[in-house]
Amino acid sequence: xxxxxxxxxxxxxxxxxxxxxxxxxxxxxxxxxxxxxxxxxxxxxxxxxxxxxxxxxxxxxxxxxxxxxxxxxxxxxxxxxxxxxxxxxxxxxxxxxxxxxxxxxxxxxxxxxxxxxxxxxxxxxxxxxxxxxxxxxxxxxxxxxxxxxxxxxxxxxxxxxxxxxxxxxxxxxxxxxxxxxxxxxxxxxxxxxxxxxxxxxxxxxxxxxxxxxxxxxxxxxxxxxxx
Amino acid sequence: xxxxxxxxxxxxxxxxxxxxxxxxxxxxxxxxxxxxxxxxxxxxxxxxxxxxxxxxxxxxxxxxxxxxxxxxxxxxxxxxxxxxxxxxxxxxxxxxxxxxxxxxxxxxxxxxxxxxxxxxxxxxxxxxxxxxxxxxxxxxxxxxxxxxxxxxxxxxxxxxxxxxxxxxxxxxxxxxxxxxxxxxxxxxxxxxxxxxxxxxxxxxxxxxxxxxxxxxxxxxxxxxxxx
DNA sequence: CCTTTCGGTGAACAACTGTTCACAGCGTAC
DNA sequence: GTACGCTGTGAACAGTTGTTCACCGAAAGG
Numbered sequence: 001x002x003x004x005x006x007x008x009x010x011x012x013x014x015x016x017x018x019x020x021x022x023x024x025x026x027x028x029x030x031x032x033x034x035x036x037x038x039x040x041x042x043x044x045x046x047x048x049x050x051x052x053x054x055x056x057x058x059x060x061x062x063x064x065x066x067x068x069x070x071x072x073x074x075x076x077x078x079x080x081x082x083x084x085x086x087x088x089x090x091x092x093x094x095x096x097x098x099x100x101x102x103x104x105x106x107x108x109x110x111x112x113x114x115x116x117x118x119x120x121x122x123x124x125x126x127x128x129x130x131x132x133x134x135x136x137x138x139x140x141x142x143x144x145x146x147x148x149x150x151x152x153x154x155x156x157x158x159x160x161x162x163x164x165x166x167x168x169x170x171x172x173x174x175x176x177x178x179x180x181x182x183x184x185x186x187x188x189x190x191x192x193x194x195x196x197x198x199x200x201x202x203x204x205x206x207x208x209x210x211x212x213x214x215x216x217x218x219x220x221x222x223x224x225x226x227x
Numbered sequence: 228x229x230x231x232x233x234x235x236x237x238x239x240x241x242x243x244x245x246x247x248x249x250x251x252x253x254x255x256x257x258x259x260x261x262x263x264x265x266x267x268x269x270x271x272x273x274x275x276x277x278x279x280x281x282x283x284x285x286x287x288x289x290x291x292x293x294x295x296x297x298x299x300x301x302x303x304x305x306x307x308x309x310x311x312x313x314x315x316x317x318x319x320x321x322x323x324x325x326x327x328x329x330x331x332x333x334x335x336x337x338x339x340x341x342x343x344x345x346x347x348x349x350x351x352x353x354x355x356x357x358x359x360x361x362x363x364x365x366x367x368x369x370x371x372x373x374x375x376x377x378x379x380x381x382x383x384x385x386x387x388x389x390x391x392x393x394x395x396x397x398x399x400x401x402x403x404x405x406x407x408x409x410x411x412x413x414x415x416x417x418x419x420x421x422x423x424x425x426x427x428x429x430x431x432x433x434x435x436x437x438x439x440x441x442x443x444x445x446x447x448x449x450x451x452x453x454x
Numbered sequence: 455c456c457t458t459t460c461g462g463t464g465a466a467c468a469a470c471t472g473t474t475c476a477c478a479g480c481g482t483a484c
Numbered sequence: 485g486t487a488c489g490c491t492g493t494g495a496a497c498a499g500t501t502g503t504t505c506a507c508c509g510a511a512a513g514g
Contacts, residue, residue, distance in 0.1 A: 012481055016491070035350030038264035040471060053473080054492050062472090121345045121403065123262030132407070159425075166397065166426050173396045176348065180359070198386075199393050205433030239511055243461065267501060280503080281462050289502090 020058045022048040024072065027065060028111045036066055036115075037123040066127050070119070073112035074134050080105040081138060085145055094149075095200045102171060103193045106178045114179050117172075135172075139164045151207050159210070163203075170199050247285045249275040251299065254292060255338045263293055263342075264350035293354050297346070300339035301361045307332040308365060312372055321376075322427045329398060330420045333405045341406050344399075362399075366391045378435050386437070390430075397426050 010018070026047035030039055041062050045052045059065045084098045106113050119127045120135075143164040146152050152160065174196040181188040237245070253274035257266055268289050272279045286292045311325045333340050346354045347362075370391040373379050379387065401423040408415040 012490075015481095019491080033350070035262050035264045037262050038350055041473095042471065050491095051493055052471095053475090053494085056473085057491055118348045118350065121348070123260070123265055123345065162422055162425050163429060165400075165422070166429060169396055169400045170393065173392075195389055195392070198389055202390060202393060202433045202437065203430060205436040206429045206431070207433075209432040209436075210429065239460075242511095246461080268503095269501065277461090278463055279501095280464085280505090283503085284461055 016058070019048065019050060019054075022050075023055065023058055023065065024069060028069060028115060031069075031115050031118070032111055035118055035122055036062075036127060063124065063126055066119075066124065067130060069115060070127060070130050070134075073109075073116050076105065076109045076112050077116070077134075077138075081141065085141075091149070091201075091204045095197055095204070098171070099174070099193050099196045099200070102175060102196075103178060103189060106175050107189070110179060113175055117176050117179060135168065139168045142168060155210070163207070166203055167200065170196065170203070243285075246275065246277060246281075249277075250282065250285060250292065251296060255296060255342060258296075258342050258345070259338055262345055262349055263354060290351065290353055293346075293351065294357060296342060297354060297357050297361075300336075300343050303332065303336045303339050304343070304361075304365075308368065312368075318376070318428075318431045322424055322431070325398070326401070326420050326423045326427070329402060329423075330405060330416060333402050334416070337406060340402055344403050344406060362395065366395045369395060382437070390434070393430055394427065397423065397430070 023044055027039065027044045030043060030047060039062070041055055042052050044062075044065070045055050059068070080101055084101045086097075116131055120131050122128060139161065143157065143160040146160050146164060147155070147157075152163075155163075174192060177192045177195075178189060181192060250271055254266065254271045257270055257274060266289070268282055269279050271289075271292070272282050286295070307328055311328045313324075343358055347358050349355060366388065370384065370387040373387055373391060374382070374384075379390075382390075401419060404419045404422075405416065408419060
């Protein structure tokens with residue numbers, strides 16, 4: 001015990017890590033009510049309880065902080081997706097589980113989701129592009145998962161991409177609807193998730209019909225055309 | 228000719244209307260590269276070629292200007308929708324026409340569309356709500372249109388709302404993908420519109436199946452649950 | 455023609471912004 | 485135990501922000 005109290009036990013790099021995290025947390029909280037482009041360095045440091053100039057000990061830039069925030073947000077999102085991919089049994093199970101998990105995660109980490117939704121088309125180009133790349137990645141993963149399901153095992157990869165895009169789109173829309181719902185209103189939440197389940201079911205109903213009514217092979221393209 | 232040149236013929240209210248429009252146009256152009264919450268009153272007046280204080284002769288507030296801008300944007304969007312609703316013959320025609328019209332409008336009025344996409348989840352609550360209300364209105368209109376189509380004439384209004392929400396979601400996603408596409412790249416544009424057509428077709432394929440596989444009547448709710 | 459109305463001007467303000475710099479104090483390494 | 489390194493401090497800067505105020509000049513109305 002070289003003069004360290006229990007609360008203040010900390011190697012130097014640990015203390016640094018903590019104030020860095022405090023900056024990130026403060027920023028994320030402020031971002032629940034404003035967009036990133038209007039968030040100032042001084043606001044963040046004020047909320048984190050340090051002086052403005054100390055910010056530069058941790059980030060070069062507000063933009064760098066923003067990118068780290070995106071990374072952090074997508075880490076929780078990827079965890080969610082991993083959970084949702086666990087057991088791809090039937091469509092019904094898949095839909096029910098995925099929506100359930102989505103609702104849970106949005107509820108738990110709503111600041112992360114709100115941040116992503118807001119900056120997906122926000123004013124800062126670097127953030128937009130980072131987010132878009134992640135979503136495209138996500139749709140790709142879903143496409144390979146779908147390939148293992150009945151009816152879909154013989155679809156072309158472009159068609160799988162389209163279907164996955166459709167589903168991701170619906171999920172994104174659902175997440176956004178959940179963020180809109182008044183914070184502690186479980187009824188509204190249940191309604192949104194019921195709507196999402198039925199919309200996804202509507203989509204899957206078309207799956208067995210696709211190849212009989214779909215575009216003729218002559219229209220197929222080689223490159224995937226995401227989203 | 229009481230001293231009026233051809234270019235400068237203007238009654239006072241006409242001149243006022245013009246600088247007001249100049250403010251709106253300047254704002255819209257600036258908004259192509261930043262979000263509304265980071266757009267300052269002084270930037271707008273500078274771009275419009277007047278002095279900051281003159282702004283108050285036209286708007287109380289930046290927020291008021293933003294709301295007018297939304298109104299203006301949705302006026303072109305409503306014109307688009309009216310065009311798309313013109314001839315609801317078959318699904319195929321409907322899809323093809325709607326996508327075609329969407330692509331054309333986004334191309335023509337991309338500043339309006341970009342503004343709406345950006346502020347739909349932006350930092351300014353008043354704008355968000357105004358936009359959301361308009362989109363919900365739009366989905367409602369589409370639902371009543373859908374009710375006139377085969378297979379759908381006997382659907383419940385909640386199911387029609389869900390289907391319309393699904394389609395609107397896809398259209399919104401398409402519009403956003405178009406805005407991402409490099410400005411003058413017709414190939415990318417064609418690819419996005421082809422993807423949209425096929426996604427909409429996937430959705431419609433499920434329509435005839437819905438009532439046999441859909442939720443049992445006991446799960447039906449009374450209130451519509453938009454999105 | 456004279457007066458009123460009104461869109462636009464320019465100076466001024468207090469507040470806030472990002473970034474710099476020299477400096478303090480403590481953990482770390484020798 | 486002493487010197488270094490690093491995190492956080494506080495003053496200072498030049499620039500931008502929204503908003504106020506008194507004022508100008510020309511169109512509008514009598």
